[in-house]
Amino acid sequence: MKLRTTLLAGATALLPMTAFAADLTIGFSQIGSESGWRAAETTVTKQEAEARGIDLKFADAQQKQENQIKAIRSFIAQGVDAILLAPVVATGWDEVLEEAQDAEIPVVLLDRTVDASDDLYLTAVTSDLVHEGSVAGQWLVDAMGGTDCRIVELQGTTGSSPAIDRKSGFEQAIADHDNLEIVRSQTGDFTRSQGKVVMESFLKAEGGENICALYAHNDDMAVGAIQAIKEAGLNPGDDIKVVAIDAVPDAHLAIANGEMNATIELTPNMAGPALDALEAYLADGTMPPKWIQTESRLFTADDDNRAIYEQKKDLGY
């Protein structure tokens, strides 16, 4: 086994990379399936690999870094062509990344980054949380077109990086527009039920007719808040504009029903750009940039949301 590994490693190092994509074997160390988004990411990664004829070896780490390190070592031993890694934590990766580097196996980080020297991995494919917030803010700026608007904000879990970044991105986007003002901001813990509870209190404290827009840090809270708005006898999407982030299937459904106005996609397809970069690198050594930012796409009522819902609902969200 060891001999074969050595031979394989030697062969991959010596031979120029003329192999077709169909011959590629890629290992994917996934964190686990703690959220619907994570499950969708796994599904999409498998689909992307299959579409390119790549043999994907999948390892679920069940939220444990030690399992991920074990998986990476076994990928190295199997002599895979490349490794995709969605790291569960930021620290403690130097040693195993060096081992991969010694075996000349490129590693691409998905969705999260690590605290290690950036020459230990080929590239990182992540979304920009601040940018997501600013896309949401910009949408509202354009939608209001200068009319006054009192905004309420449902924050994510206090102190979490998506909550901090999505808040600051949104604030940057509306900073130069005096007609837009955030009048209430409270955490809804990223959950539907808290989103509903907090929105109920906003509606009482401000008066439903005095609120013109809701910005929620994720779709789940927005879906909860929409129910609260309806129960207060107002029309979500019309009386109160609703914009949120993530673009989960239920948000597309809400937009299709006219109860929500916009959502910004945190794409589960991190593997697409990663595999593109890997194929180019393995084919002729093209170095990708160190950070590939995924598109934060804006979905509004102009898109065919019902079709997107049908397409997304089976991804595992």
Add this chain to the structure above:
Amino acid sequence: MPGPKHSVLKRIMPQLLILAAALALNVLVFPDFFDIDFRNGRLFGSLIDVLNRGAPVAILCIGMTLVIATRGIDLSVGAVMAIAGATSAAVVTDGHGWGTALLAGLCAGALCGLWNGVLVAVLKIQPIVATLVLMVAGRGVAQLITEGKILTFSNEGLIHLGAGTIAGVPTPILIWMALGALVILVVRRTALGMLIESIGINERSSRLAGINSRVLLVCVYLVSGLCAALAGVIVAADIKGADANNAGLWLELDAILAVVIGGNSLLGGRFSILASLLGALIIQSVNSVILLSGMPPEFNLVIKALLILAILVIQSPRITYLMYMLRASGPQPQPDTDPLSNSPKEEAR
């Protein structure tokens, strides 16, 4: 009988005063707090929100009070909520009616309660450890049922339990009030309440006195499981979906807190469900203060901690004793209304 009524009022007086204070605090941060109007076919107002949002903890604390009265504790109620919500959602998305779904949720809760009861009463495992098992594992079971996603449903009947109204009053309010009244009637109009108290004070002597403590203990955990299941179905119905990751998360602690604020001793013995229910309302009023005040969310937990601390300090035996001494003119002995200071003595006997 003027006697018992008067003593009930005396028992819940501290809770009533604290609740009044908490509501006054709400008015302070939001002057229109008591305004209630009729909008979109339902009562609409902050006070209604407190009653409505307090429903899960109120329902949980009914079962929790009984468990704590037997000197036990049930840490699994939050996880049981998730299991019951997931079961109901799974049944209803399978195309069954809401009645079947509710029944399935309650059955799941009853099974969980039975499991806890057998561990505690038959295998004699300490309640905190026995129920910890389900607290940790239960959420995983719920996730298995929902396959890790939020299981949404659109069955009007089931949604009505959480988000609907009857004559304008949100259904959860009616459910917790009716359930509370029913359980109080059952334990106080029969000897059941006294038997439960006797187990909490001294299980061995109750057994020697002829009480079937084993069956009674299992029943108490069963009731707690049923209460948790009902709360779980309501929470799922409220958001039209079962969220196995978040439904009932940490609510077991709120339920225990409600029982404690209700002046019930964690050492078991005498209990008052009415006072626990007031405790649940006090907690929800505190939450309401935080939401209505418009303070940044970084302060949420600090404010809640300070208010709860103040409530517990005011209720502490030493402070109640001092207040009593201040009020009493002569050098009187200790007050007899305080269950906290009573229990250790009863134990020593």
